[in-house]
Amino acid sequence: MEHVIIIGNGISGVTAARHIRKLSDKKITIISGETDYFFSRTALMYIYMGHMNYEHTKPYEDWFWEKNRIKLKKAWVSKVSPNENKITLATGETMHYDKLIIATGSKPNKFGWPGQDLKGVQGLYSKQDLDLLEENAPNNKVCKRAVIVGGGLIGIELAEMLSTRKIPVTFLVREHNFWGNVLPEKDAKAINNHIKEHHIDLRLNTNLKEMIADKNGRVRAVVVEETGEEIACDLVGLTAGVSPNMDFLKDSGIDFGRGVKVNRFLETNFKNIYALGDCAEQQETTGERRPIEAVWYTGRMMGEVVAQTICGNKTAYKPGHWFNSAKFFDIEYQTYGWVFPQPRDGEAHFHWLHEDGKKCITINYQIASRKFVGINTFGIRMRHEVFDRWLTEKHTVDEIIENLEQAHFDPEFYKRYEKHIKEQFKNELKINA
């Protein structure tokens, strides 16, 4: 029987395993050094905040794996030897595979800042990171102030987490707005305000210079690049993005760039080795999509695709229209299609902001053809299915605005904003005409 080994029990590896099992009788082993069972990384923050405990974050009950004959092994893989179809574990044990799936996810970026390896300096990616955070910042007595470096999705989650334990947070953001390299200015400004409303000391246009140790080798302060200001703190959260986790592949002969290089079929340069999820770098991208997409659902999709290929139905990875979502403290964010921080050539943004400053949308469209390109929504839920259809059918921005009710997804009895949005859109049309 063919033995499929999957390195990594995250969403990509686990989805691949589940679908291979659906389609075949192959022997499947998932190896991961992080946890015994698959858990949802996206829920790490809720464990620290006390909304859920670790058990709640496991999408499948523990009996699931044995019942589906998916073997789980808790170990770190230290080496892959493609020519011998063999992997070596950190314990020295070796295992033979027929097909190998690399789904090892990401690791937090560290940009060589002085002091980045001090005690009390950490990222937030793994279960181990969470445990470490629990040690470094159990409460505001042990951790009197935290500094977070990097204004992205994980940074703001960390800020929210710490603030639930009443730990004062200074948030260093390199861009001139929170998530300024992704969000249009007006959207980002609304989020800036909301962050401050939560008493986070938000520092925009601010870079980290270095971290200073106390006599025990623990961080005691950070130094700001621009001003040289020293901010005393007991915790530094490094959340300046993530990059593929593939150090153990260095001398394996498997091709890599920023990530493990794969073709449309998620194959590496070895025919029986595949890479998926956060750690895969597409050599040929789809539409505007980036070569490495570290999001949950793309990992899941790649898992489904690779299972087809491995089970004899060679299938290319063809993700549909881009979408994503996040939550910034109390403001939910969804996006469908593409909205760039600055409209590209020939494109324009329509922006609507509710008077409470916590609900807004930005629609990106082409000026000449009026084709709808994408939407950001904040504080309003919209229906994925409808926007997906609109994107496929290439609707115009005018049609989208006209039919916005169809995409409504807020709970029943919520206030509706379509009317305001339409009015403003019409007014702006008149002005521009």
Added chain:
Amino acid sequence: MAHNISATGDTTYTLSLQQKLATLLGFTGLFILLLATFNVSFPNKTLWLTLSLSAICVGIVWFGVNQYQNKIAGIKNDGIQFSSLTSRGILAWMLGLFLTGFYIVLYFYPQYLGLTAEDQNNTGIIALFDPLSYLLSGNPASQWFVYGTFYTIAVVFFGIKFIYKYRHNHYQRLRTFSVMFFQLGFAFLIPEFMARLNSESFSLPYYDLKNIWPLNHYNFEQYRVDEFISAGNIGIALLIFGVASIFIITPILTYKYGKRWYCSWVCGCGGLAETAGDPFRHLSDKRLSAWKVERWVVHSVVVFVVVMTTAVIYSYLGDASKGYWLTRDTFLIGVAILLTLVFAGVIVFKRNEFKKDALYGAVGYLAIILVLIGLHYFQGSQLFLFETETLRSTYGFLIGSIFAGVIGTGFYPIFGNRVWCRMGCPMAAILGFQQRLFSKFRITTNGGQCISCGNCSTYCEMGIDVRAYAQKGENIVRSSCVGCGICAAVCPRGVLKLENDSMKGRINSNDVLLGNDVDLMKLVNER
């Protein structure tokens, strides 16, 4: 996990000064009641009762508002898993024991609360409530009046806390207003006022009108039916209303809105669960095995209540049937035909949707039919070996008292706030049966947005593994869902929406959008 718990004894999640004061105030109110229970006599009962109840009410609201007032509106479940009270810690067990103890005394030893023989004056805590009872119904208080008052206070004032907690969520606000209204008006005040209308010559069974059979399992007992009938037009109207509620009103509303119209907008048990029980909702058991137990237990209760009610009505039809068109035989045959029609309908129209559960239905149905035949042969008040009356009182004891009260509410802090609704309530089971098969209600999932975080499953009080559906892009159509809407509220990615839409495509397990291209979705959906 150990370290997680160790981290929590600290300052972060302890009560604020105001919350401590609020707790103190509330407990002072309770303490007065405790003193009364131990027969400390209060000179001015009205004054002391007012003081005590006000202290409790103000305490609850003060505590609740203080908990959320310095927070920006939004989902604030911070520290729920750390607090001893809400994570099965020592406080939870203490509260659980206290509540169970209270229920046991209430149901089985009301004399300790001060209940006395008819012709004597009440003592203890019941006596303290006399002034309020006289004010409302003109009668002295009973243990049920005391309980009803507590219950209503809990629903209304914890309801205020709940509304404040979810002040950003209009669905939650409206729904909670609704349960508060029905509890205060229909369950508490109206029956008391109805009691006022009764006199020596006129006696109407006064009751909570929204309490529908089978929840109100005693509604068709002989003495009640006799009373209804002898109370003339009003009585007959109430009796007809009681029957229409079951066969007309309930199915229509459930078809349009799902069982939530009752379970989380109207029902008193649901009302208490959603308000006072809210901090415990995450304690429900989500395991697949719990779901299996649930289906067996709750459907058995349905069979039990149907058999019991049929037997009860059957037994007195024998004596009183002479004047009525409804004879024992007509009644039995009627019940049999009704059940057969329901069952046949399901088999014919819904076979595909209901494979596994149809089996449970079949078993229950068969059991009922067998019993009916048995009844017919014995032709007496006996049903197999049991007296009808024994059957009824066993039901009342096991289901009405032990399950609904002692376990259902007493164990809130241990099993979660809806164990009764999930495992024991025959009304919920019947509504759920219809919701699963014949209703426009469903929870829609939003394409591929789910990140499998688990908030929805964790906070589902009915123990539904919502995530299991959401992460597949599948709508949630489950008989046990009470439509509380909390899963949709806590979802950080806007994945879930409670909706009433057409029946077509309601269960969409083969039509999912997870972000992949269409060809692949086709492959993935192939079994």
